[in-house]
Amino acid sequence: MSMTSLDYGKYAIFIWPALAVTAAVLAWMVADSLLRARYWQKKVQVLEAARAQPGEKPAP
Amino acid sequence: MFQALANPQRFMAFSRWAAPVLAVIAAGLLGWGLWLSFSAPEDYQQGATVRLMFIHVPAAYMAMFCYACLGAASLVGLVFRHVLADAAARACAPLGAGFTALALITGMLWGRPMWGTWWVWDARVTSVLVLFLFYIGYMALQAAIDDETRAARASGILALVGLINLPIIKFSVDWWNTLHQPASVFRKGGPSLPPEFLWPLGVMALAYMALFGALWLVRIRAEVWRKRAQSLALQAAG
Amino acid sequence: MSGLWILFRRELGQTWGRGGGPVLALTFFACVATLLPLAVGASPARLASVAPGAAWLALALASLLSLERLFERDFEDGTLDLLALGPAPLEAVALAKGLAQWLANGAPLALLAPVVAVALGAGLSLVPMIFTSALIGGLGLSFTGGIGAALSLGSRRGGVLIAVIVLPLFAPPVIFGAGVIDAYASGLDWRPALSFLSAYSLAALALGPLAMAAACRNALS
Amino acid sequence: MITGLHLENLAIRRGERLLFAGLCLDLGAGEALALTGANGAGKTSLLRAIAGLILPHEGWVRFVGARGDLEPEDARSSGIHLLGHQDGLKSAGTAWDELLFQVRWTGGTEASARAACRLLDLERLLELEVRKLSAGQRRRLALARLVASPRSLWLLDEPMAPLDSERRHLFGHLMGEHLASGGMIIAAVHDPLPIPVRRLDLVFS
Numbered sequence: 001m002s003m004t005s006l007d008y009g010k011y012a013i014f015i016w017p018a019l020a021v022t023a024a025v026l027a028w029m030v031a032d033s034l035l036r037a038r039y040w041q042k043k044v045q046v047l048e049a050a051r052a053q054p055g056e057k058p059a060p
Numbered sequence: 061m062f063q064a065l066a067n068p069q070r071f072m073a074f075s076r077w078a079a080p081v082l083a084v085i086a087a088g089l090l091g092w093g094l095w096l097s098f099s100a101p102e103d104y105q106q107g108a109t110v111r112l113m114f115i116h117v118p119a120a121y122m123a124m125f126c127y128a129c130l131g132a133a134s135l136v137g138l139v140f141r142h143v144l145a146d147a148a149a150r151a152c153a154p155l156g157a158g159f160t161a162l163a164l165i166t167g168m169l170w171g172r173p174m175w176g177t178w179w180v181w182d183a184r185v186t187s188v189l190v191l192f193l194f195y196i197g198y199m200a201l202q203a204a205i206d207d208e209t210r211a212a213r214a215s216g217i218l219a220l221v222g223l224i225n226l227p228i229i230k231f232s233v234d235w236w237n238t239l240h241q242p243a244s245v246f247r248k249g250g251p252s253l254p255p256e257f258l259w260p261l262g263v264m265a266l267a268y269m270a271l272f273g274a275l276w277l278v279r280i281r282a283e284v285w286r287k288r289a290q291s292l293a294l295q296a297a298g
Numbered sequence: 299m300s301g302l303w304i305l306f307r308r309e310l311g312q313t314w315g316r317g318g319g320p321v322l323a324l325t326f327f328a329c330v331a332t333l334l335p336l337a338v339g340a341s342p343a344r345l346a347s348v349a350p351g352a353a354w355l356a357l358a359l360a361s362l363l364s365l366e367r368l369f370e371r372d373f374e375d376g377t378l379d380l381l382a383l384g385p386a387p388l389e390a391v392a393l394a395k396g397l398a399q400w401l402a403n404g405a406p407l408a409l410l411a412p413v414v415a416v417a418l419g420a421g422l423s424l425v426p427m428i429f430t431s432a433l434i435g436g437l438g439l440s441f442t443g444g445i446g447a448a449l450s451l452g453s454r455r456g457g458v459l460i461a462v463i464v465l466p467l468f469a470p471p472v473i474f475g476a477g478v479i480d481a482y483a484s485g486l487d488w489r490p491a492l493s494f495l496s497a498y499s500l501a502a503l504a505l506g507p508l509a510m511a512a513a514c515r516n517a518l519s
Numbered sequence: 520m521i522t523g524l525h526l527e528n529l530a531i532r533r534g535e536r537l538l539f540a541g542l543c544l545d546l547g548a549g550e551a552l553a554l555t556g557a558n559g560a561g562k563t564s565l566l567r568a569i570a571g572l573i574l575p576h577e578g579w580v581r582f583v584g585a586r587g588d589l590e591p592e593d594a595r596s597s598g599i600h601l602l603g604h605q606d607g608l609k610s611a612g613t614a615w616d617e618l619l620f621q622v623r624w625t626g627g628t629e630a631s632a633r634a635a636c637r638l639l640d641l642e643r644l645l646e647l648e649v650r651k652l653s654a655g656q657r658r659r660l661a662l663a664r665l666v667a668s669p670r671s672l673w674l675l676d677e678p679m680a681p682l683d684s685e686r687r688h689l690f691g692h693l694m695g696e697h698l699a700s701g702g703m704i705i706a707a708v709h710d711p712l713p714i715p716v717r718r719l720d721l722v723f724s
Contacts, residue, residue, distance in 0.1 A: 011109050011173055018169040022115050025162045026271065029155060033278040040285035047292035138512075190466050197463040204453035207534060213516040214449050218463060221445055221509050225467050228498065232470035235494070239477060291535045304623045312609070376605025382572060383599055384624045387592075518572045 066142050068284050075277040082274035089267035097260035110257065112170040118265040119163035120188055122272060126156030127191065129276070130198070131223035134216035144280070146212035147287070149219065150202060151279030155272055157195035163188050183237030187230045194222050301385035302394055309398035312371075313364065320406035323360045327407055330356035331414040346419030350428060350479035353415035357407050357432055357475075358468050361439040364403050365447040365464070366456045368395055369510075373451050373517060382518060392448070392510035396441045396503070404436030420483075427482040431495060435475040438499035441506030442467045448513035470498045521598040521671040522548045523583035524569070524703060530577040531564050538564055539721055540577065548671075551694065551704040553712055556721035562707035563603070565721070566674040569705065570601045597626060601674045606661040610650035614641070617649055618660055618667075627668035635667035639689070654681035666693060673697065675706040687713065 097114035130152045137145035167185055168178045179185075198215055205211035314320070334352050335345055372378045381391045411432035412425040420428065446464035450456050474495035481488035523546065530540035538561030546552055554562045567573045569580055571591060582594035589598075608617045622632040636642055639659045644652060652660065658681045665673060673694075679687050691713030694704055698714065706712060 014109060014169050014173050015111050018112050018115060018166045021165050021169070022119070022162060025158055025165075029158045029275055030271075032154070033275045033282070037278050037282035037285070040282050040289055043289040044285045044292065047289055047296065051292060051296065190469055193462075193466045197466060200459055200462050201449060201453065204450065204455055204459050206454070207452070209534060210452060210516055210519070214451075214453075214513060217509055217512050217516070218449055221467070224505065225470075228501075229466070229469045232473045232494070232498075236473040236477065239480070294535050301624060304620065308620050371609075372607075374605075375607055375609065376603055377607040377609070379567075379570075379572060379601055379603060379605075380607045380621060380624065383570060383595055383601055385596055385626065387596075515572075518567075519574060 066140075066144060068144060071144055072281060072284060075281055079274050079277040079281070082270050082277065086267055086270035086274055089263055089270055093260055093264035093267045096263055100256050100260055109170060109173045112166060113257075114260045114264050116163060116166040116170050117261055118268045119159050119166055120184070121265055122268045123156060123160035123163050123188055123191055125269065126152060126159055126272065127195075127222070127226065130156055131219050134219035137212060138216045138220070143287070144284070146209075146216070147280050147283035148276070149216060150212065151283050152276055153195055153199050153202070155275055155279070157192065157199065159268070159272070160188060160192040160195060164192060181240075183234045186237075187233045190229050190233070191226065194226070198222070302390050305381070305384070305386070305391060306394040306398060309395050310402055313367075313398050313402035320364075320403050323363050323403055324406055324410050326363055327356050327360040327410055327414060330359060331418060334418065342419050346421075349415045349418035349420035350424065350483065351476040352418055353411050353420070353428065354432070354435070354472055354476040354479070356414065357411050357436070358439060358465075358472050360407050361404060361436060361443060362461050362464065364399065365443040365460050366450075368399055368444055368447040369451055369514065369517075370447070370456055373514075378514060378518060382514070388511035388514050389507045392444065392507035392514070393503075396444045396506055396510070399444060400437050400440040404440050405433065408432035408436050415479075420479075424479055424483055427488065428479055431475045431478040431492065434492070434496050434499050435471040438471045438495070438502040439468060441499075441502035442471075445506055445509045445513070448510040448517070451513065451517035471495060474498065520584055521582050521589065521594050521703070522585055522701070524672060524705075525581040525583065526569075526578065527581065528578040529565075529568065529575050529580065531561055531568055531573065532576040533561070533564060537576065542578070544719065546703050546705070548701040548703060549698050551698055551706070551712070551714055551716045553716040553718050554705060554707040554721060555709070555718060560721040562721055563676055566601065566603075566676055566705065566707060569672075570599055570674055571595045572601075598670050599672045599674060600625065600665050600668070600670045601676075602661055602665065602678055603676045606657055608649045608657060608660060610648070612649055613645070614647055614649055614652060614660055615645040618645075618663055621664045622667040625664060625668035625670060627664070631667040631669075632663070635663040638666060638693075639663050655683060655686065658682060659686065662690060662693070665697075671702045673702065673704045673706075675704065677707055677709065679708065679710065679712070 093114070097111055100110070100114075102110065130149055133145050133149035133152060136142055137149055164185070167188065171180055171182075171185070172178050175182075198218055201218055202211050202215040205214055331353065334348075334356075338344060338348075369378070372381065382388055384391070386394075408429055412420075412428040415428050416422060416425065443460070443464050446460040446467075449463060450459045453459055474491050477491040478488050478495060480486075481491050524544075525546075526542055526544040528540075529542040529544075531538045542565075544552070554565065556562055564573055568575050571580075580591065582589040582591060582598070584594070607621065608614075618636070619629060619632055622628070622635070627635075636645060639662060641656075641659060641663060644656055644660070649657065649660075658678070662678070679690065682690060694712070694714050698704065704714075706716075
């Protein structure tokens, strides 16, 4: 496979934005999913820690 | 298989290793796919824009694949009343909407050089647009109902209604398309694709599927934690 | 069967009687048709070409209006509990409500549709076909819309939510409904389009009540 | 015609909370049961679960007729009256129209509706619109439905609340008659009922 030529002539203004948009949307999906998972995981850890040793709050 | 994954603990243990594995596979396939699509020879008629096909067609395919997963998860959630299936459906919709939006945008960017306009009311593009509106409707219904179990069942019913209606909509839009645009303006990218194009297309589609699989598992894990956090907060409130 | 007949007559009364009947929906329909020439200019040639389609679009939007009251009122004042414990299952209740919605709301709209289309420049010869397609399509619109109404029970924003859920589902009836008139106007064979339209409406008639009843049971639980 | 109700190991969950579990109960013809317990303890949910509106988390609701077990669907469509906080009367309709529909829908006739109105002293109110009625009058209109349509199991959610003492006595008498004729009553109440009842206290789990 010869090394591909990366200049697309007059179509370049469509291919690069398409790649950029694809990268952006996929990146957003990955980031949103990971952040959401980490956020709720931390929340559970905090709540379970609070439940383990009640501290000032009366145990239920 | 459903019974095994039904209870959250076993699912969390399974997805803890499955999600990263799928992510690695997705990354590998994505790299390979991109390399393939950029080393494929230029199409004699569409020129370099055929590169766009390699990222548009997999996205459009994923839009429908995600909806099939959404429908399946909703069916399991409604019939077997699995909480995990409801979480799976809830987690799947945003990803499906993301792929559909991606398909529409790359479709426009592909359409501009080929058809001369950003937006053409072509049968497939219109069907993908209706599918996108349907995703929004699904998520809007889910967000509008406060009680989570009721929201899951209501949106599950809507997903099944959609599962029945989307093929009908696809058919009606195709029928409508033949009515208004008898001569097809562009060469249909049908199965007559030369093999050197099928490879990048297939690899990219597999890459998107692996990525979707990984992200779906991650979002379901987030849902399980969210529900766990809610019940912990409820117990703490006493 | 008598229980169902009692319910059907009551639903007709509810939809037709107190709420001013279909006058509101008809007025909305006329307003949309009036705004069209104001928006696109009054040149007969341009209007005539879109007249049947515009009439059908306005019909679909008008049929959305009274959907919110179809289940919401009974859900809020406890009637749905009573209906669930009656001689007929909720599926039959949904069927009665859908038919009442079609007759009390769809039929008057179907009567006005040809008037609107002609006012917008459609040929007089199209009137019977416009009425037929609007009537048959109205059946599908009522039952598919009923599914949206039942699904949005207990949600915060009823009206707009129903529209967002239901409008994508209105694509086939709008396509086939306008397609029938288009084919009839241009002398093509209009039978396929009409049969597709009828198929969609009958499917909605058959499957709609199942989804509506499931949604009602979900909202009641 | 329901002659017996059996709850077996019934558990009901509302969203995240498990209201109660392992509830077993047998109710025979002529028996009444008073449900007591704090608000939110699940009294209304239990009534709605028996009526089939809520799916129990675990356990069974079984109905028994003269000839053995009844299909829950059949039992509920012809044997249960559920009187909740909302009475299902359209405020724009006249009292008689609303009552007539409810009576006919639940198996009664115009004659039985007229008789019920006489019994509950409602004749003067029949032509009024429902929104003009007081809470007590609306509740009597709903009670007229119970009397007019012969159904054996009454599920009542705080039936006495809006009634004044004289009407409570009358309703107590009606409940007595219903039990005497082989009917059954389950009522969620805060203050005691004027009829002999067994008590079931739903403890806040």
